[in-house]
Amino acid sequence: MTATATTPSQSTTIKPGTVVLGEGRFSGGDAYRALFRIRKGGFEYLGQVNVHLGEEGVRLEMFNANYFGLFEAEAEVVTATLERTLLNQLLGRDALNDRFRDVIHSRLEESILQPLEPLPAIKEEADPRDLQGIFDRLNAEYFEGKVEAGIEWSKETRIANRRSVKFGSYDARKKLIRIHPRLKQDFVPIPVLELTVFHEMCHQAVPPVRQNGQWKTHHREFKAREKEYKHYKEAMQWEKKHWAKLLAPSPSE
Structure with a gap:
């Protein structure tokens, strides 16, 4: 550009x-x-x-x-x-x-030397990791406000010899999204957190389909919808590069 x-x-x-x-x-x-x-x-x-x-x-x-x-x-x-x-x-x-x-x-x-107009009062900066704020913004921008779900941080769990962590989940029965607190850490880019929230919102917007006698969650339409997030590529690249750091014990453990 x-x-x-x-x-x-x-x-x-x-x-x-x-x-x-x-x-x-x-x-x-x-x-x-x-x-x-x-x-x-x-x-x-x-x-x-x-x-x-x-x-x-x-x-x-x-x-x-x-x-x-x-x-x-x-x-x-x-x-x-x-x-x-x-x-x-x-x-x-x-x-x-x-x-x-x-x-x-x-x-x-x-x-x-360009004439400057009076600047509006500076608003208090919002917490960039406010889950509700992220949810509301993504809902308006990508889902026309149609995703109806609560959202909260899940509890940190201590797991020996950790090989994987589920960073987000969606409970369809409760209509509740939970995000792992490891994504609250300062070194995690905001788009990575946003993509995780976006992914869980897609579970409601693009529900599972039955294929070959089995329910499939991450089907073709779901994956296509997930890639609509504007920083999808960069966020995925960052996750692949830093997954080991994300799995490492947090300072509180």
Whole structure:
């Protein structure tokens, strides 16, 4: 995804994540490009910042478009804040001559001098691991509010020689979703927790079907519905990479 930065007034309230600017390179003497990495929500996202001496000026490219899905604000608002962060980092590079610095300063001044509207009062930040909040948001976004179930953290259990843990369950009789408290740990990315909740919600939205004389829960339609979660691929990759850490005893054990 290519994004041309604008500077909405709300950009000053966005927290783009941990931004790490990589080594840059010159192209034809009139352009400078540098890759950057952003770590947010437990995942890494890649992009590139381009500085041109001509009319093109400054341009940002995000290679992972789903990065913008982490914010409630529009992509242009997020891009504006990210651009300011990257340009200020670029100004610290000795390799850039005065002509490139002039382009960067002009872009920063252009954005900073935009008239700012009064910012709304900052609301108290919600707990990102609030299960009810996650459930309500996913229900509205993916299920049209039709999933009717309670949700709660299950109890931690001590199991010797642990080889597996069931991180979520759905009790169809009670219409109750239980999530394992190991997913409450800070090192677990929020999308991994959300996917677990989403998976259990799918059990009600896409109930079991009878195939070859047996009831099948994770049938083709179920799996297709589960993959509709926007961070499905990243969450699954993280789980595969960190499953051993998830199975390790928690600090309270």
